[in-house]
Amino acid sequence: MSRLRVAVLFGGRSSEHAISCVSAGSVLAALDRDRYDVLPIGITPDGRWVLAADDPASLAIRDRALPAVDPTGTGLALPGDPTAKGLVVLDAGEVPADLGAVDVVFPLLHGPYGEDGTVQGLLELAGVPYVGSGVFASAACMDKAQMKRLFAAAGLPSPRYAVVRSGRPVPPAVRDLGLPVFVKPSRAGSSMGITKVDDWADLDAALAEAHRHDPKALVEEAVAGREIECGVLAGLDGTPEASVPAEVRVTGGQAFYDFEAKYLDDATEFDIPPDLDDETVGRVRALAVEAFEALDCEGLARVDFFVCADGRIFVNEVNTMPGFTPASMFPRMWAAAGVSYPQLVDRLIRDALRRGTGLR
Ligand SMILES: Nc1ncnc2c1ncn2[C@@H]1O[C@H](COP(=O)(O)OP(=O)(O)O)[C@@H](O)[C@H]1O
Ligand SMILES: [Mg+2]
Structure with missing residues (x-):
C-alpha cells in the first residue's frame, strides 16, 4: 500500500507565526511515517513558501525564544489549478x-x-483536500464581529459589542457597554492586541493597540465568568462531537488570559474536566456543537465560553485551527475523551479525505 502524502503547512504571515511553528513541530512528530509521506512546508512571515526541514525539535519554544520558519529553504508554490497536480519549485538549483x-x-x-479562508481558498482552487474548515467558516470565525452576528442569528448568547474602525469616530454604543470592556482586533488571535479597559481615559490607547493588528476593532462588555473551552471534532460521517470541556485558570498576575499567560509564563492551570456540575457541562457541550454547526465548521474547532455564577453561558469565540501542541487545550481535551494525539491527527486527515474539495 502506498503511503499518503501529507503536506504540513505552517508559520505564515500572521502574528501567530511562532505558535503555528510549535503546533507543526508536534504534528510532524506525531505523524506515523509508515503510513504517511510527510512534506513540511513553511510559510515565512513575508509569505514565501519554502520546503522545511523535517525536524520537530527546531520548532519548539526554547528559553522563551520563539521558533520561526527558516527562510533559506527551496521556494515552492501551489498553483491554484487542479490540472497542475501539485507543488512547483520556484527557485533555480537543486x-x-x-x-x-x-x-x-x-x-x-x-x-x-492561514486560518481565515485565504489558504483554504487556494487549496479549493488547487483541488487538494485539507484538514479543517472551508473558506466560509474559516473567514467567519476569523472575524469576531461577523462571528458574533452569526452567533446572534443562531440564538447563541455572546458578549455585547461595538465595532470601531481605524480613523473613524468611536460610536456612542461603546460607552453604553459599561466598564470594564475588552478592546480587541476583530481578526487576530493568541490575545494579541487585546486590552482590558477599566477607565474610559484608557480607551483610545487600547483602540490604537487593537488597530495595530487590525483596522477593525471590537469593544466588548467584560463578562465576569469562568473560562471554559470545549473541543469539537467531526465524526466518521462528519457529524460533530464535543470533547470533555476544560477550564482555564490564570494563576499568574495577568489581568486575563493574555499572550504571556498563554505561552510564556507558567501562569495558567487547566482543569480537565472542569469543576462544574453535569448539567452545565452538558449545556457547554451542546452549545459547542451548535456553534460549530451555526458557522458551518468542518473537521475541528475549539469553542470558548464564559460560564457565569448565575448559570448564564456566553460563547466567546470559535477557533477553526486551535493551538495544536500536545500541551494545547484542544488535544488535551480530546485525550481526556480517549482520543490520543496521533489518533486525533489520523482522524483529521481521514475527515479531510472524506470531504474532499468543492461544494459539500
Ligand atoms: N468579553 C470578555 N469578557 C471577559 N474576558 C474577556 C472578554 N473578551 C476577551 N476576554 C479575555 O481575553 C482573552 C482573549 O480574548 P479572545 O476574544 O478569546 O481573543 P483571542 O482570539 O486572541 O483568543 C480571553 O481568553 C479572556 O481571558
Ligand atoms: Mg481566545
Whole structure:
C-alpha cells in the first residue's frame, strides 16, 4: 500500500507565526511515517513558501525564544489549478526529486492568511483536500464581529459589542457597554492586541493597540465568568462531537488570559474536566456543537465560553485551527475523551479525505 502524502503547512504571515511553528513541530512528530509521506512546508512571515526541514525539535519554544520558519529553504508554490497536480519549485538549483502532488494538506496556520479562508481558498482552487474548515467558516470565525452576528442569528448568547474602525469616530454604543470592556482586533488571535479597559481615559490607547493588528476593532462588555473551552471534532460521517470541556485558570498576575499567560509564563492551570456540575457541562457541550454547526465548521474547532455564577453561558469565540501542541487545550481535551494525539491527527486527515474539495 502506498503511503499518503501529507503536506504540513505552517508559520505564515500572521502574528501567530511562532505558535503555528510549535503546533507543526508536534504534528510532524506525531505523524506515523509508515503510513504517511510527510512534506513540511513553511510559510515565512513575508509569505514565501519554502520546503522545511523535517525536524520537530527546531520548532519548539526554547528559553522563551520563539521558533520561526527558516527562510533559506527551496521556494515552492501551489498553483491554484487542479490540472497542475501539485507543488512547483520556484527557485533555480537543486530540485527535490519527489516533489509534486500531495494527497492532503494540514494547514496548521493560525490567524490571518492561514486560518481565515485565504489558504483554504487556494487549496479549493488547487483541488487538494485539507484538514479543517472551508473558506466560509474559516473567514467567519476569523472575524469576531461577523462571528458574533452569526452567533446572534443562531440564538447563541455572546458578549455585547461595538465595532470601531481605524480613523473613524468611536460610536456612542461603546460607552453604553459599561466598564470594564475588552478592546480587541476583530481578526487576530493568541490575545494579541487585546486590552482590558477599566477607565474610559484608557480607551483610545487600547483602540490604537487593537488597530495595530487590525483596522477593525471590537469593544466588548467584560463578562465576569469562568473560562471554559470545549473541543469539537467531526465524526466518521462528519457529524460533530464535543470533547470533555476544560477550564482555564490564570494563576499568574495577568489581568486575563493574555499572550504571556498563554505561552510564556507558567501562569495558567487547566482543569480537565472542569469543576462544574453535569448539567452545565452538558449545556457547554451542546452549545459547542451548535456553534460549530451555526458557522458551518468542518473537521475541528475549539469553542470558548464564559460560564457565569448565575448559570448564564456566553460563547466567546470559535477557533477553526486551535493551538495544536500536545500541551494545547484542544488535544488535551480530546485525550481526556480517549482520543490520543496521533489518533486525533489520523482522524483529521481521514475527515479531510472524506470531504474532499468543492461544494459539500
Ligand atoms: N468579553 C470578555 N469578557 C471577559 N474576558 C474577556 C472578554 N473578551 C476577551 N476576554 C479575555 O481575553 C482573552 C482573549 O480574548 P479572545 O476574544 O478569546 O481573543 P483571542 O482570539 O486572541 O483568543 C480571553 O481568553 C479572556 O481571558
Ligand atoms: Mg481566545
